[in-house]
Amino acid sequence: MMQLLERLGVDTTGFDRWQIHWAGAESSATWWAAGILLIALVLFLWPAVRRARGGKAALLLSLRLLGAAVICFALFQPSLRLAKVVRLTNSLAVLLDTSESMNLGESNSGPSRLAQALKFVDGNRRYFDDLEEKFQVRYFAFAESPRLLPGRPEASLAATGAGTHILESMTDALKELGSQPVAGMLILSDGADNGRLRQILKAREDQAGLALRIPDLAEFPAPVHTVLCGKPEALHDLAITEAVHDEYGFVHNPFLIKVKLKSAGRFADRVALTLKSGDQVLVSREVELDLKQETTEVKLDFTPRKVGEFLYTLEVPVFAGEASDLNNRLSFPLRVLRDKVRVLYIVGNPSWDERFLRMAMKRNPSVDLVSFYILREYQDDPMAPQDELALIPFPTQKLFTEELPNFDLVIFQNFFGMEYLLPQYMMLLRDYVKVRGGSVLVIGGIRALLGGIAFNAPLEEILPVELGPDWPNLEEGDYVMYLTPAGRTHPITRVAQDPAENERVWKSLPALSGINRTLRAKPGALVLGEHPFAKGPGGNLPVIAITEAGAGRCLVVATDSTWHWNLPAVGQGKSNKPYQIFWDNALRWLLQDPEMKLLSLTREKGRYQPGEEVRLALEVLDESYQPTDQARVKLEVAEAPSGAELPIPEPTPAGKGKYNFTLKPAAVGGYRLRASAMLAGRSLGHDEVLFEVAEEKREFEDVALRPEWLAEISRETGGKSVRADAGTAELSFKNPVVEKITGTRDFPLWDNLFTFLCALAPLSLEWFLRRRWGLS
Amino acid sequence: MPPFRLDRRELLKLLLASGLGLPAYARSQVRRPGSMFMIPERPSFFFTQLIYGQGNQWLPHPTAAESFLQILVQRTSVPAGPERKDIALGSDRLFYSPFLYLSGAREFAPWSEPEVDRLRQFLEYGGFLLVDDALGASGSGFDQSFQREFSRLFPGEILAKLPQDHTVFQTYYLIDRVVGRKAGRPYLSGVDREGRTVLIYSPNDLAGAWARDSFGRFMHQVEPGGERQREMAIRLGINIVFYALTVDYKKDLIHVPFIEERRRRRVWP
Structure with missing residues (x-):
């Protein structure tokens, strides 16, 4: 065709494809017009055809239909389109989990999960060489979001991320790939997600039978292969993963806490679960671990004896060889109110x-x-x-x-x-x-x-x-x-x-x-x-x-x-x-x-990292409940972890009875600070705040490997899920030909004399024959 | 502690009251200051009777209230005013008299719409109404007229019999029999709002059992139970006043075991 066009004098330089393009077909008006035209022609012809016999009628009908067909052809505005086409390379994303949980091993002496992931990359060089040859491969390190790496992950990579957000990182990495066609994604992780994936899958676990789809995966445009880094059966860890309780407790009324213990590996049949307030043990209970189910639910109740806000801590013992000892305690603040x-x-x-x-x-x-x-x-x-x-x-x-x-x-x-x-x-x-x-x-x-x-x-x-x-x-x-x-x-x-x-x-x-x-x-x-x-x-x-x-x-x-x-x-x-x-x-x-107190001491949040700035705001009203800047305010430490030193700075007046304090507690534990104020020799009362200083340990709340969550990602996207030691045989990606049209040129086929004559000739002949045969 | 003193005006009032045979006033004024530390009484409860209809139709027992108040003051700590107060539904002072007493023996003309609305508002916002059929007979003219007004006050509601464990039967005395001058219908009826009985209807002519002449003698025979029945009618009146003043106080948990124990042990006459 291209040669024919060149002979016809069309310049086809740079074009490598042709096609007929019907511009009029894109409009519904064109279809309506064509239909009406055909019906009208047949209706007008019918009286003449009815009087004609046999071959004459067929000839007249054919001529008129032919004329109508040519007019319809013109209505659809056909053109010959020449196109320039470019072939694209598919891209591929490799995501490597660098959250803190990847530092863990099966025990505290074995290779870390990150080390196993790097070993997978290093040990399958040919596989990755092959991928890089066929695809445009981008490597990302991810924790809560992906970070593009300059090349293949190296041994110097550190796992420092404070969270694991697999779904969110997949979506963000996809955006990083831009408009390139995506052939797939390869994720190396322990699966211990604590982002959206965890929320959705936990909700599904908690409400058995609930068909919760994961929209991010259902709409994902390419298969995702996942590689589990770590051996679930070798993990040794005991963790308090969750403490479910009411927001408030009432003094002298039993307060119920539902505690979830997660045990991986057999190291004890029974453990002691303890609830403490400061150093005081409030209740302790022997818990029989459910070895068939890795999660054991325990109901613990105690009766608060004082009104106020307190920091309570749940603890289980730390056993030798545990992957992490940070998840063996869980603290939570609780406000105890009067019941009546x-x-x-x-x-x-x-x-x-x-x-x-x-x-x-x-x-x-x-x-x-x-x-x-x-x-x-x-x-x-x-x-x-x-x-x-x-x-x-x-x-x-x-x-x-x-x-x-x-x-x-x-x-x-x-x-x-x-x-x-x-x-x-x-x-x-x-x-x-x-x-x-x-x-x-x-x-x-x-x-x-x-x-x-x-x-x-x-x-x-x-x-x-x-x-x-x-x-x-x-x-x-x-x-x-x-x-x-x-x-x-x-x-x-x-x-x-x-x-x-x-x-x-x-x-x-x-x-x-x-x-x-x-x-x-x-x-x-x-x-x-x-x-x-x-x-x-x-x-x-x-x-x-x-x-x-x-x-x-x-x-x-x-x-x-x-x-x-x-x-x-x-x-x-x-x-x-x-x-x-x-x-x-x-x-x-x-x-x-409390809402009628003259002093109001507030904090920004309940938990801080060691060394993080704690900003407290104090609002002082006089006895007639008007803000006053005349009061002598004082902040003191009412409770602090033993041995902790917390210098109290001078207040920074902010006007209208407001004062700010900034502290930097270093020692881990619970702190209670009390503010008081004096005005004209009279006390305006006091107010307290409670906060905890603790290492951020979201990554260690549940350190269990989650092969089933990785498998869910692969299943939903049409990929495969394997363990790091299983090789790469199943981790192939299709490499479909993807072409992109970068330019076109149209030659209209309908707005010329030839088309006009093609429509006029059969209609004129039909008219002539009808006159000749005396049919009109 | 200052001694209790009677000034000349008080002394004159006392002498006049005694001499004129107004025992209720005299006794109440003399007795209450006799409290242990000579603190004079300051009346805060007033027996307020509702004026309606023609003539003295609203006042079938003119001496009953004073007689009852004298007994109330002798027997209880209620700081009651010695005299009956009379009030019309349209009065500005109506809402300063949370205890209202309505009595009669004959039929009466319907109240106006504003009067009905005002009484309903009075009851719903904390007022109390004791209704007493002075004829003590079923289907009396007063009974029929009040039933008509009740259906206007609380459309669609009925006067329900108060159960035997209602607080009104244990506010001061333990009461198991509902009587008045008559005893034909041994119950009280009422209507509640937000857990409080705002209106109590007595069909047995309570005030007929209280009324005394100027010599202090009870005016009416009490049938069929005689003086014991009169005593019960007086006690019921006192309990109703206490109910108006304290509502469900005697249903507080601390009282319940005492009262139950006494009811269990008691041999009713």
Whole structure:
């Protein structure tokens, strides 16, 4: 054909292929036009053909169809296309695993997996020579991503990668090959993936029967051969691979941990699994290793005894000859919370204030309320024998001498303890707050906040207000409480987020009725709400006052009418939400809710490498919850690994109450740092963070060879999976001819006189014959 | 500790009250300050009766409330106001009176829609209503009228009988018999909202058993159980007040074993 074209005068220099190209066929409009044309011609011809007989009809039909065919030919715009074609070389990627797990051997004295991989490359030189001859071979070292090597891997290659991401590296290597056709990929690895492949295959293992495909492999354009470097049957290792547990634990409640132990090689039938907090052993259990299944699941439970955040460590012993001893321990931080908040609620006598507060507390499912109401006083005569009464004794001795430490909060509402309690109970109550960090809420009323008596002196020590000697001190009269400057920003009295809206809400609440006339707020106490005009020696009478009392807290509400903010508010067409929010806030503050702390110490993450910078941020608020730069802040080490030295740097102020600390702990282990702050001689409390310094050991969490995972990659892509000592016989790659058209030239065959005449001639002849035969 | 003092005004009130034969007021004012440390009482519970209908239709037993309050104060620590308060559904002070008492013997005209809405809101946000059929007879005019208003208050709901283990039967006294001046229907009915019974209906004329004349004598015969039945009606009233004030306090775990033990041991009269 090329010769014919040259004779016809076409310059074919540089072209080595020809073909007919139908440009019109690419448009559906062309197909529609051709179809309509054919139908129209036949319909127009039909009356004439019907009158003709035999051979005449056939001739007329043929002529018209021929004309139509030529017109259709032209519609499809044929052209003669000459093409320049180049033959391409297929490329091939060889990926060598250089993650840290490749440093391991079957035992701690045998050749490493990397050494076995390099030996495979070196020992099969002819195979690789052959590949390089036929293909464009690129060599990559990979761990979490591939790195192009200048040539074949050499003995100097080190396995230092912190992870093994086989699928991700395959995809990235493919991109590195560019637009070259890929004949295949060869991967040398131990298969111990800890990236996407592991996630998918573990999910498949955990949910038996789930047909999880691996999209990266299903769409991979070439076969992948895999070579397992290492001998699974020779591996000796015991590892804690996983500890599954809830995010939070609850104090005094059993906490369950599901531990997965992986054992490769027979070195022990039973091992001791230990859970520690620091150096203290919390629980230890003998575990029988399941030798048929390489993974043994163990359920371990313990009961946390303290609230806070702690670092727990699971350990199994290290046996001689283990591939790695880094995976014989696993640490995890755990925050231990209160399960329930225990509230002791002592009420002088039943009242609506008590009823609505009880309902408010009962709405909170985490509050465990133990209530004692004085329903009958010594002078009351119920006119019924004891067994017809539902009254129970008020177990004051048991409550105050035994049970008090178990409560998080004690509420006295319109209660005068002198009628029921021994003086020493009040001292126990004071110590419960100041030393043990308990909280007390005192709600006013005619029997509440009575001063000037020795009995109440210990209670007075922890109150935020000074009590006068005159009592009863309840002053009648309605008033709308107004917020002090501290009350406008304090979280207890924040019933709306916007400060202006918050103040508006407080002003709109129904009036309170009655106030206990106290003398003044104590130094260090904070008054959040005041009487608008009734004054005492220290100014306007406090309605809501708070104080930090030693390790605990105390709140006084000097009225028993806050229930007016509930039902009466609804009666005035307002919401009772402020009532609920106020008391929720008050309880949270009393219970030292972490979100209401004045100090907040935070870290970026929970685990650091030895020598890595640990950045801590401290945020300091003053007692009215405004950021302050005036505080004297201090950071100290509360816990550290034995022998570790951790210099504490000076804080770097960052403005708006924020301070930064940067530390560099070197010793491995758990660290607890405590920040505290003082403002105008008063403590703003403290906050703690816990973090662990540990060698990154993701590669050693599960060091088992994974021939089945490598086999999965090969099976899904149409490749073969072999062991390093099995040779290269099965590892062949097809080398198909791949050509690429680099240039074309078209010669149209339809837009010329010849085509026009070819269409016109049969139609003209057909017309002539019809006229001649008298058929039109 | 300062001594308890009666000022001249209090003394005058006391003398006047005693002389005029208003025992409830006088006794309550005198007795409560007699607490161990002479702390005067400050009433926080008020027996508030709902005004409705024509004339004194809403007040079938005018002296019952004061009589009951006197007994309540003598027997319990509830700091109750000595006198009944009367209130209409439209009053601004309605929501300051979480305990409402509704009684009657005859049929009454339907409440207006705003009144029904207001009472429903009152009950749902923390109020309590004790309804007492003063006739103590099934199908009385009051009973029928209240049933009609109830279906408007809580459409689609019914007044359900309170079970025997309901807190109201163990708030102060242990009660196993529901009576009033009559004992024909030995049960209380009610309706709950969020675990709280917001309305209790007594069909046996409770207040009829409480009412006394100005000489302190009970006004009505109590049938069929006589004075023991009257005592039970008084106890039931006290328990209902305690329920309104303390809700499920007596269902707290610490009380349960005591109460169960007493119920087990008790020989009911």
